[in-house]
Amino acid sequence: MDDIVNAKGDPSATAVTPASAQAGTFNAPPTSQLRTTAEPEVNVFVASQRGDVNVIRELIESGRARATDRDEQNITPLHWAAINAQVAACRYLLEQGAEVDALGGDLVATPMQWAARGGYLYVIQLLIAHNADPNIKDSQGYNTLHLVTHSSSIMPLLYLLHQPISVDERDTSGHTALMWAAYQGDALSVDLLLKHGANTNTRDDSGLTPLHWAVVRGNKVCIRRLIEKGAEIGAKDNDGRTARDMAVELKSLGAWKRALEEGGFTEDGTKRKKPLSERNSKFVIFILPTIFLWLIFMTLTILPWYTGIILAMAEFFGMHHIVTRVLLNRPTYTDSVTGSPYFAGIIFGSMVWLAYVWATRLLQQVESHPFTHLMFALSYGICAYNFFRAMTLDPGTCPAPTSDAELKSIIEDLASEGRLNGQTFCIQCMARKPLRSKHCRICDKCIARSDHHCPWVWNCVGINNHRQFLIFVTSLVLGIIYFDYLTYAYFSAITDIPVPVPSCLLPASICSLTAVDTFLFSVSVWATLQLIWTIVLLASQYWQVARQMTTLEVSNLGRYGFMGGRGGASLGTQMGHRHHGNHMHGVSPTVSSSESSSEEGLAGEATPTLGHAHTHSHGHGHGNKGMCAGCGSGFLMHLLGLDRFTSGKAANGLARAGKAANPFDLGFAANCKDFWTTGRELGVEYERLYEVPIEGFREARRRREADGDDHELGGSGRKSLRQTLMMGLGLGSSGTRRGGYEPVSQV
Numbered sequence: 001m002d003d004i005v006n007a008k009g010d011p012s013a014t015a016v017t018p019a020s021a022q023a024g025t026f027n028a029p030p031t032s033q034l035r036t037t038a039e040p041e042v043n044v045f046v047a048s049q050r051g052d053v054n055v056i057r058e059l060i061e062s063g064r065a066r067a068t069d070r071d072e073q074n075i076t077p078l079h080w081a082a083i084n085a086q087v088a089a090c091r092y093l094l095e096q097g098a099e100v101d102a103l104g105g106d107l108v109a110t111p112m113q114w115a116a117r118g119g120y121l122y123v124i125q126l127l128i129a130h131n132a133d134p135n136i137k138d139s140q141g142y143n144t145l146h147l148v149t150h151s152s153s154i155m156p157l158l159y160l161l162h163q164p165i166s167v168d169e170r171d172t173s174g175h176t177a178l179m180w181a182a183y184q185g186d187a188l189s190v191d192l193l194l195k196h197g198a199n200t201n202t203r204d205d206s207g208l209t210p211l212h213w214a215v216v217r218g219n220k221v222c223i224r225r226l227i228e229k230g231a232e233i234g235a236k237d238n239d240g241r242t243a244r245d246m247a248v249e250l251k252s253l254g255a256w257k258r259a260l261e262e263g264g265f266t267e268d269g270t271k272r273k274k275p276l277s278e279r280n281s282k283f284v285i286f287i288l289p290t291i292f293l294w295l296i297f298m299t300l301t302i303l304p305w306y307t308g309i310i311l312a313m314a315e316f317f318g319m320h321h322i323v324t325r326v327l328l329n330r331p332t333y334t335d336s337v338t339g340s341p342y343f344a345g346i347i348f349g350s351m352v353w354l355a356y357v358w359a360t361r362l363l364q365q366v367e368s369h370p371f372t373h374l375m376f377a378l379s380y381g382i383c384a385y386n387f388f389r390a391m392t393l394d395p396g397t398c399p400a401p402t403s404d405a406e407l408k409s410i411i412e413d414l415a416s417e418g419r420l421n422g423q424t425f426c427i428q429c430m431a432r433k434p435l436r437s438k439h440c441r442i443c444d445k446c447i448a449r450s451d452h453h454c455p456w457v458w459n460c461v462g463i464n465n466h467r468q469f470l471i472f473v474t475s476l477v478l479g480i481i482y483f484d485y486l487t488y489a490y491f492s493a494i495t496d497i498p499v500p501v502p503s504c505l506l507p508a509s510i511c512s513l514t515a516v517d518t519f520l521f522s523v524s525v526w527a528t529l530q531l532i533w534t535i536v537l538l539a540s541q542y543w544q545v546a547r548q549m550t551t552l553e554v555s556n557l558g559r560y561g562f563m564g565g566r567g568g569a570s571l572g573t574q575m576g577h578r579h580h581g582n583h584m585h586g587v588s589p590t591v592s593s594s595e596s597s598s599e600e601g602l603a604g605e606a607t608p609t610l611g612h613a614h615t616h617s618h619g620h621g622h623g624n625k626g627m628c629a630g631c632g633s634g635f636l637m638h639l640l641g642l643d644r645f646t647s648g649k650a651a652n653g654l655a656r657a658g659k660a661a662n663p664f665d666l667g668f669a670a671n672c673k674d675f676w677t678t679g680r681e682l683g684v685e686y687e688r689l690y691e692v693p694i695e696g697f698r699e700a701r702r703r704r705e706a707d708g709d710d711h712e713l714g715g716s717g718r719k720s721l722r723q724t725l726m727m728g729l730g731l732g733s734s735g736t737r738r739g740g741y742e743p744v745s746q747v
């Protein structure tokens with residue numbers, strides 16, 4: 001297996017060192033002729049490596065060098081500029097007539113192939129724009145697609161897949177880009193190649209399929225993706241080995257088994273069957289907690305407390321077992337529960353039994369509190385209705401391109417603006433990613449102004465159902481408080497108190513109460529327990545609304561700053577605009593993904609920024625992060641929404657929230673209004689919000705108000721109001737050229 005690694009020539013080892021270039025005396029002018037600004041040994045090759053456009057210009061204009069010159073290794077200045085990600089130098093050299101597909105170096109490669117090895121998106125984009133041919137192969141048989149795959153950079157790969165190049169092209173040993181990605185364990189690249197139609201069952205010269213290569217690295221996500229996309233599990237190589245045989249041989253059987261398990265496959269690669277149809281499972285999972293809660297409350301009522309509690313806990317576990325291991329047929333107790341209506345079912349069941357005890361006991365016995373009864377009924381009605389709405393409304397799905405041509409133009413536009421990265425483009429949805437949106441792994445779509453995925457309402461909470469969610473939680477808290485008050489009144493009114501059982505360990509008065517009506521007592525204790533997390537949730541929600549922030553932004557603030565940018569970085573940098581200067585290359589505006597993949601705990605919430613060359617390290621963790629929010633001790637905290645206060649980074653985020661500049665913050669009143677009107681106060685449509693006005697929303701709003709008197713806003717309806725406001729902001733709904741707001745500067 002190692003030969004394949006060695007075959008992957010490393011250009012930096014053979015070519016890129018400045019010393020090798022400086023050693024070249026080719027075309028170096030006599031020292032006496034040089035002006036003091038240029039060092040004696042600087043030639044056009046060294047200047048190209050450094051991206052020193054001024055020196056290159058001086059050399060070319062004075063006739064001491066040409067863009068088509070070659071050094072002693074037959075390498076052109078364009079090669080040197082390309083491999084060092086010097087976009088400006090590349091551009092200048094091309095303008096000066098450099099040959100775009102010049103072949104040079106030991107590997108007889110083009111400048112674009114050199115750039116591809118480093119995954120330099122903007123160099124590749126520039127060269128493609130100058131008609132570079134991505135299909136040329138170097139002496140190792142690699143074309144640009146193979147080389148970009150080697151670099152593990154996801155955005156250059158995406159860009160290249162939309163160029164005229166065959167996704168299944170083979171190198172000299174018959175390897176396709178998919179095999180390389182699988183071999184490297186790049187789950188994201190594998191995913192992307194599969195999305196672009198890569199063949200899962202091609203064979204290389206040794207008869208190995210992409211699945212065999214995935215087993216070599218033993219990345220379970222790659223293995224799983226390939227099987228899901230129809231890779232033949234029993235395919236044999238020229239020696240008659242299947243991928244599983246190879247896994248045994250290479251000791252990666254664990255990864256192989258986990259991949260099958262997590263993908264819901266049996267050993268032979270068929271889908272594990274669930275006992276019920278998809279629809280019926282969901283229905284049963286939603287209803288089951290209602291039945292089990294009744295069982296638990298009855299158990300506590302009938303049996304003495306010491307056996308009752310044990311049996312109740314066993315019943316709870318039984319319910320959990322039925323849902324996870326039987327109905328969902330999953331190998332673990334936590335896996336994929338958040339994607340099912342299980343937790344929403346628990347809320348539903350609790351509400352059913354709360355209404356039951358209220359109607360059968362409190363309403364009849366506690367007659368002296370008509371106002372409290374009314375308030376409880378009102379809260380209950382509002383709560384139930386908004387629970388249903390939050391569950392069933394679309395949380396705010398972001399639009400995806402409707403055709404390949406539209407997708408290509410989006411990618412092309414973003415790349416030419418120098419900001420094709422994980423913040424502006426979602427490679428899961430293959431669509432532009434609006435600001436403040438997030439791709440939810442459970443819902444598998446990008447949600448506009450995403451707050452969080454809430455298993456309790458079995459839905460994401462986004463722009464479209466955030467209001468309903470907040471009303472639901474508010475009325476839930478109020479309802480429980482009224483209920484507790486009524487329960488208190490009910491028990492206080494009881495005169496005929498039985499003598500407490502001697503085995504009861506609680507204070508005598510409470511023991512007596514439980515004996516009076518254990519069912520009611522259990523329900524109210526259960527309801528009161530819910531107060532703990534709902535109050536915490538509610539307080540943080542209100543605080544966030546007032547600060548114009550989402551849960552996602554708060555938890556990521558310490559790590560990324562607002563809108564997924566680097567904490568404390570200027571808005572321009574966060575937006576991924578290009579800057580002048582020699583340092584500019586494909587990776588500068590993005591956060592290192594290796595940095596983010598080292599984060600634990602809230603990683604499921606992290607905004608992945610994928611433009612970086614080390615994306616593969618991200619890819620590893622990615623597949624299980626979303627689910628891993630559901631393992632271990634973090635599970636409960638995560639469900640309760642308390643983890644944002646416990647994670648170190650999150651606490652840091654809260655502390656910094658006061659200092660960092662939030663471009664969406666318009667002040668308390670306007671923030672609340674904006675929340676309620678889903679973006680009207682800011683004048684934005686969050687589903688299609690791709691830009692922040694350079695002068696900021698506050699200034700844009702001030703200006704809008706200044707000339708707002710000219711417009712008749714009243715009575716024209718929300719849509720036209722929105723249009724007016726958006727035109728004022730230069731945010732036309734067509735959204736292509738952001739009228740007036742160009743990126744900071746183009747290189």
Ligand SMILES: [Zn+2]
Nearest residue numbers: 426429439446
């Ligand atoms: Zn997405």
Ligand SMILES: [Zn+2]
Nearest residue numbers: 440443453460
């Ligand atoms: Zn979701």
